[in-house]
Amino acid sequence: MFKVGGIFIPVTDLKQSTIWYETNLGVKKIDEWEEGAGFYFPNSPTQMALIQVESPQPTEFTIKGKNKNSYYNFLVDDIDAAYKHFHENGVVTSEIDDFGGMKFFDFFDRDGNSFSVVNEVIDSPYHRENVRKLQNN
Template identity: 75%
Template sequence: MFKVGSVFVPVTDLKKSKKWYEELLGVKLIDEWDGGAGFYFPDSPTQLGLVQVDKPQPSEFTIKGNKKNSYYNFLVKDIDEAHSHFNRNNVKTSEIDEFGGMKFFDFFDPDGNPFSVVNEVEDSPFHRDEVKKLQEKHLSTQG
C-alpha cells in the first residue's frame, strides 16, 4: 500500500546544492518549485527533494551519547569506488568500516548533512533479493 516516494534534504544554498547533488550523486532534475527542487536517481524509484532553509537543520538523530545515525542511506555495488569517488572530489568522508559483513562509510554534503553509504551482504535478511522474497510471499498470501 505504501512506498517511499521522496526523501527531502534541507539545504541553505539551493543553487549550489543542486549542482553538488547532480555532479556527485548523479541525480537528474525533474522540476523546481519556489524554494525547492526534485530529482530522480537513474537506477532507483525513490526521488530526492532539496528544500531551501534559512539555517542548517539536523538530518540525523542521536542513538546514545555521541553516537548518531542518518535517516537513510545510499546503496552501492562497489563501496570502494564510491569512497574513492567522493575523495577524488574533495567530499568529506569517514573511513570505510565493516559490521557483520556489511561495509559502510559516511559522507557530508555542503551543509554538513551526513549520509551513509552501504553495500549489501549476500544472504542477509536485509539484502534486496531476500526482501523481494518476503514481498512476494506477502502478496501470494493476500491473493
C-alpha cells in the same frame, strides 16, 4: 500499500547544492520551484528533493549518548568506487567500516548534512533480493 516516494534534504544554497548533488550522487533534475528542486536516481524509483532553508537542519539523530545515525542511507554496488568518487570530488567522508560483512561510510554535503553509504551483503535478510522474496510470499 505504502512505499517510500521521496526523501527531502534541507540545504541553505539551493543552486550550489543542486550542482553538488548532481555531481556527487548522479541525480537528475525533474523540476524546480521557488524553495526547492526535485530529482530522480537513474537506477531507483525513490525520488529526492532539496528544500531551501535559512540555516542548516539535522539529517541525523543521536542514539546511546554520542553515537549518531542518519535518517536514511544510500545503497551502492561498489562501495570502494563510491568512496573513491567522493574523495576525487573533495567530499568529506568517514573511513569505510565493516559491520558483519556490510561495509559503510558516512559523507557530508555542503551544509554538513550527514548520510551513510552502504553495500548490500548477499546473505543478509535486508539484501534487496531477500526482501523481494519476503514481498512475494
